[in-house]
Amino acid sequence: FGESTTTAAPPVAELHLHIEGTLQPELIFALAERNAIELPYADLDELRARYEFTDLQSFLDLYYANMAVLRTEQDFADMTRAYLARAAAGGVRHVEVMMDPQAHISRGVALETCVNGVASALATSVGEFGVSTLLIAAFLRDMSEESALEVLDQLLAMKAPIAGIGLDSAEVGNPPSKFERLYRRAAEAGLRRIAHAGEEGPASYVYEALDLLGAERIDHGIRCMEDPALVERLVAEQVPLTVCPLSNVRLRAVDTLADHPLPAMLAAGLNVSVNSDDPAYFGGYVDDNFEQLVAVHGLSVGDRARLAANSVRSSFADEARKAELL
Ligand code: HPA
Ligand code: ZN
Secondary structure, three states: OHHHHHOOOOOEEEEEEEHHHHOOHHHHHHHHHHOOOOOOOOOHHHHHOOOOOOOHHHHHHHHHHHHHHOOOHHHHHHHHHHHHHHHHHOOEEEEEEEEOHHHHHOOOOOHHHHHHHHHHHHHOHHHHHOOEEEEEEEEEOOOOHHHHHHHHHHHHHOOOOOOEEEEEOOOOOOOHHHHHHHHHHHHHOOOEEEEEEOOOOOHHHHHHHHHOOOOOEEEEOHHHHHOHHHHHHHHHHOOEEEEOHHHHHHOOOOOOHHHOOHHHHHHHOOEEEEOOEOHHHHOOOHHHHHHHHHHHHOOOHHHHHHHHHHHHHOOOOOHHHHHHHO
16 A cells, blocks of 8 residues: 555545644743633643543543633634644645534533634635635534523524534544434424434434434544444445544544444445544644544545545535535
């Protein structure tokens, strides 16, 4: 597979990206200083020492704590612009950015502040970085459906520039069935629907996301591999699964990258793509994920082209943009 590393990477769409998960340690310190916020870490090394996760929750604890430095529209815009620049350098040409409004409202940041900050950076992304973008509001599944419904209504009332909704945070014990009304309301509002399922949670959550929420795309979905009937259905319907290999290793969903099911998923005919999830926390952006897959699994040029094409086809970009990228 020597040629894999010398052939130019095809354009790729990033479909599974939490913007708050792009907050790099250096930016955390810079924003803390700008906002006169005292961090519980003396320096960068002390912060970086916390990036050893044992499961999803251990990551979420740090991820939510670090958001404390995001106070102003400018903070959200700076974080977003830094991600777009880095993603573009790694070959990303289209991105569907998730953000977690409830994580900001609950600590006293106005919905307008977080949404407008992220959206303002996305609005200039094509011109600045050659990256087309869509914004997805993700809801925290460990909070109530009432809270999610309230925030969705506020987003609709303010005509927030969102293309769809997602579902993230602590999965086990918070099944998709908890959010049926939320997804029905989003569908009625003409929004696209995605959901995390089958990351730490069981294969049954993937069925629920499809059948109860009408999810058009599944974030992660790796645990489908435990259920052959589910794999058969996902293949038949070509349901997009946005897989995040480095994330799965860092959150111990798989032991090592060598044990990652991505090659088996490709071989099974599943519609998988490669994504970074929370690149500042998991050791890499989309290009880093591809590079390590090539190194560990010998991902071929053909596999790589197929993964890139899957990402573009599975995006919510308009047909003209898809055609440009395919
Ligand atoms: N899983 C669930 N929730 C999340 C993640 C994730 O990987 N990243 C940010 N919120
Ligand atoms: Zn995620």
